[in-house]
Amino acid sequence: MKKIGLLGGTFDPPHIGHLIMAEEVCEKLQLDEVWFIPVNVPPHKEASTTHGEHRLEMVKRAIEGNKHFKLEPIELKRKGISYTVDTVKQLKDKHPKHTFYFIIGADMVEYLPKWHQIKELVQLVQFVGVNRTGYKVKSDFNVIEVPIPFVDISSSQIRDRVGEKITTKYWLPDSVRRYIREQDLYGKK
Ligand SMILES: Nc1ncnc2c1ncn2[C@@H]1O[C@H](COP(=O)(O)OP(=O)(O)OP(=O)(O)O)[C@@H](O)[C@H]1O
Numbered sequence: 359m360k361k362i363g364l365l366g367g368t369f370d371p372p373h374i375g376h377l378i379m380a381e382e383v384c385e386k387l388q389l390d391e392v393w394f395i396p397v398n399v400p401p402h403k404e405a406s407t408t409h410g411e412h413r414l415e416m417v418k419r420a421i422e423g424n425k426h427f428k429l430e431p432i433e434l435k436r437k438g439i440s441y442t443v444d445t446v447k448q449l450k451d452k453h454p455k456h457t458f459y460f461i462i463g464a465d466m467v468e469y470l471p472k473w474h475q476i477k478e479l480v481q482l483v484q485f486v487g488v489n490r491t492g493y494k495v496k497s498d499f500n501v502i503e504v505p506i507p508f509v510d511i512s513s514s515q516i517r518d519r520v521g522e523k524i525t526t527k528y529w530l531p532d533s534v535r536r537y538i539r540e541q542d543l544y545g546k547k
């Protein structure tokens with residue numbers, strides 16, 4: 359039986375905030391692995407995202423070299439809107455012996471009441487919340503709070519900076535920055 363952290367995200371692109379939260383939770387909760395799950399269609403975001411294949415490749419590069427981190431493309435394969443309740447059910451069916459922890463930032467903790475079938479979902483998986491500037495980890499739902507160093511970085515800021523040709527060095531792994539350059543992502547069209 360393994361303890362598995364699940365880090366769902368749009369990852370458009372993945373950045374050091376994602377990596378630090380995954381590593382901190384992995385160590386503090388003594389998880390065996392953290393699985394990164396890029397969404398297909400995010401349940402709550404209006405704006406369209408970069409193609410799944412690019413986001414998948416960027417996550418692959420971001421987690422390279424960390425033996426605890428794995429890529430789980432289950433939502434991209436399933437297509438459609440990526441409701442977490444569907445993902446957790448599928449993963450529990452496939453791996454009945456694992457215990458799953460769904461890791462979210464404080465913005466998503468505050469948003470929990472609006473998640474699809476949230477009452478059922480909280481019975482199926484243990485949520486873990488990490489702090490994020492501007493939001494609170496407190497919730498009426500059962501959320502384990504894991505303190506992390508505040509990393510005031512978001513994917514949208516990175517997309518804007520790339521578009522404005524402002525440096526993103528150290529905001530995300532060089533391998534991901536290279537991929538963004540090679541594929542000409544986030545440039546102003
Ligand atoms: N800097 C951060 N600190 C703490 N949690 C974070 C941070 N960045 C992202 N997260 C959390 O990681 C998960 C996936 O985030 P996501 O891929 O949407 O990145 P994002 O930076 O929030 O993107 P965007 O700016 O496009 O909304 C969410 O649970 C989010 O709360």
Ligand SMILES: O=C(O)c1ccc[n+]([C@@H]2O[C@H](COP(=O)([O-])O)[C@@H](O)[C@H]2O)c1
Pocket residue numbers: 365366367368369395397400401402403440441442443462466469472473474475
């Ligand atoms: O299932 C839901 O209703 C739901 C609502 C909001 C967010 N989520 C999940 O939370 C994770 C983080 O979302 P995001 O948009 O910040 O990348 C991602 O896996 C989403 O699918 C899920």
